[in-house]
Amino acid sequence: MxxxxxxxxxxxxxxxxxxxxxxxxxxxxxxxxxxxxxxxxxxxxxxxxxxxxxLPGGIDTHVHIREPEMCQRGTFQSETAAAAAGGITTIFEMPISAPPQYCPEILQKRIDTASAQSYIDFAFYGAAGRETQYFKALAEAGIIGFKTFLFSPLPGRDQEFRGTCMDDDGALWQGMRAVAETGLTLAVHAENDAIIQRCTAALRNGGRKDFAAHGLSRPPHAEVQAVEKIIRYASLLNIPVSFCHVSCPESLLMIKKAKAKGQRIFAETCPQYLFLNEESALGYGPYAKFNPPIRSRCHQEEMWPFLLDGTVDYVGSDHGAFLFEEKERGWDDIFNAPAGSVGFEVRLPLLMTAVKEKKISLAKAVDLLSRQAAQVFDLHPQKGSLLPxxxxxxxxxxxxxxxxxxxxxxxxxxxxxxxxxxxxxxxxxxxxxxxxxxxxxxxxxxxxxxxxxxxxxxxxxxxxxxxxxxx
Ligand SMILES: [Zn+2]
The missing domain is CATH 2.30.40.10 (Urease, subunit C, domain 1)
Known part of the structure; x- marks a missing residue:
């Protein structure tokens, strides 16, 4: 019948x-x-x-939508429409909005806003900064994990970064201990702020404002050093950590070793570190400005083996819409343009093209686009695979x-x-x-x-x- x-x-x-x-x-x-x-x-x-x-719908582990503030950059409606067009059915939203979700009330407002507009399913990271008193309540409100930055709020963007920054080792240690009590994963933007500050000041004092100066201001060892420290803290506290937008093979090598020891360490990278390099991106100027920056051709090529051997768990888009005027400011002075770009509508095609070119298998692409994010964040098998x-x-x-x-x-x-x-x-x-x-x-x-x-x-x-x- x-x-x-x-x-x-x-x-x-x-x-x-x-x-x-x-x-x-x-x-x-x-x-x-x-x-x-x-x-x-x-x-x-x-x-x-x-x-x-x-294919299973895509899961994007790294997404910025600013609403309720700065809707001129995009809304939950416009950006989740773009995600749907890019084959993404679930997003994990990052807390850089004004204000970020560092307490349950702000989180609830963002859930309400997204619920009214979103075409696809969504989860939120909770902001993890110095306001550790809210961590437990955020976990109870169902966040997917926490997200933290290792630097102070960027100049002029205090509102957007409020409650998201563990900007010295003491705050980081204390914050990680508080996250450990929730059992959730901590997603980290791993770059050493002191190195960046010093490098940036030296470059600016020397009159550098060009695209390459941005890359020089955030050298690979700023990332590598931060990754190394976080792996050590995570090991001492037995806390799962997801490294956001890893840009350097040296970082991935340390992550690989930590995984081999049984640590719950996960790595995300983004298309810009796989498909672009300093040379190929040069002509795009501020439109190719990311944090961490796009790296050398050598770095780019050495990223790929870490996709194949399972060190990289997922490719997030780091999608974040900015205005044309905001990016244009960077032609005169790269340090005046915001970092980031939109990525929903190219993430899957870039990886499918890599499959076509036999750089990765289709199964690996699906792992990176869907399945592994679901597994790491405990959404599998409900999300991330096609299964009865x-x-x-x-x-x-x-x-x-x-x-x-x-x-x-x-x-x-x-x-x-x-x-x-x-x-x-x-x-x-x-x-x-x-x-x-x-x-x-x-x-x-x-x-x-x-x-x-x-x-x-x-x-x-x-x-x-x-x-x-x-x-
Ligand atoms: Zn981001």
């Missing part, structure tokens, strides 16, 4: 059990209920995937024909600052994005009523129900 479900996608190349499987995937009440070859199930809605890839019983978060991706990156088509509010891959031919055009059983994005168009479909992932509600969680 045939069974009716909400939706069946047929003729897909489904990424299932670490490999591709040609068949159908059935979805009912927001969950995957069937993956197979026979025709026993019928969908109220049926779709032909035309042999395209059906899991949330029906999936994407249909065309890897047969290349497309030309055209930022004017991007849905992010920061499309004007998206310069880095403009005009490149990439593989991995996202055709459809489904979040918990509902297509929120299809062939360039958003589902009209999709804004607000996205749900807050409250990790304090994680309860095992069979093989699945319920939020």
């Amino acid at each position: 045939q069974k009716y479900v909400d939706c069946v996608i047929r003729n897909g190349n489904i990424f299932y059990n670490h490999t591709l499987f040609h068949g159908s995937i059935g979805v009912d009440e927001g969950r995957i209920v069937y993956i197979g070859k026979d025709n026993l199930i019928v969908g109220k809605k049926e779709m032909d995937a035309d042999g395209d890839l059906v 019983g899991a949330d029906a978060d999936l994407i249909i991706v065309d890897v047969k024909t290349p497309f030309i990156v055209k930022s004017s088509d991007f849905l992010t509010n920061g499309r004007e600052i998206a310069r880095l891959y403009e005009g490149q031919a990439l593989y991995g055009k996202v055709l459809h994005t489904m979040v918990r059983g509902r297509f929120v994005y299809s062939r360039g168009y958003l589902c009209e009523s999709g804004a607000g479909w996205g749900k807050y992932i409250n990790t304090s509600l994680l309860q095992r129900r069979g093989s699945c969680f319920s939020w």
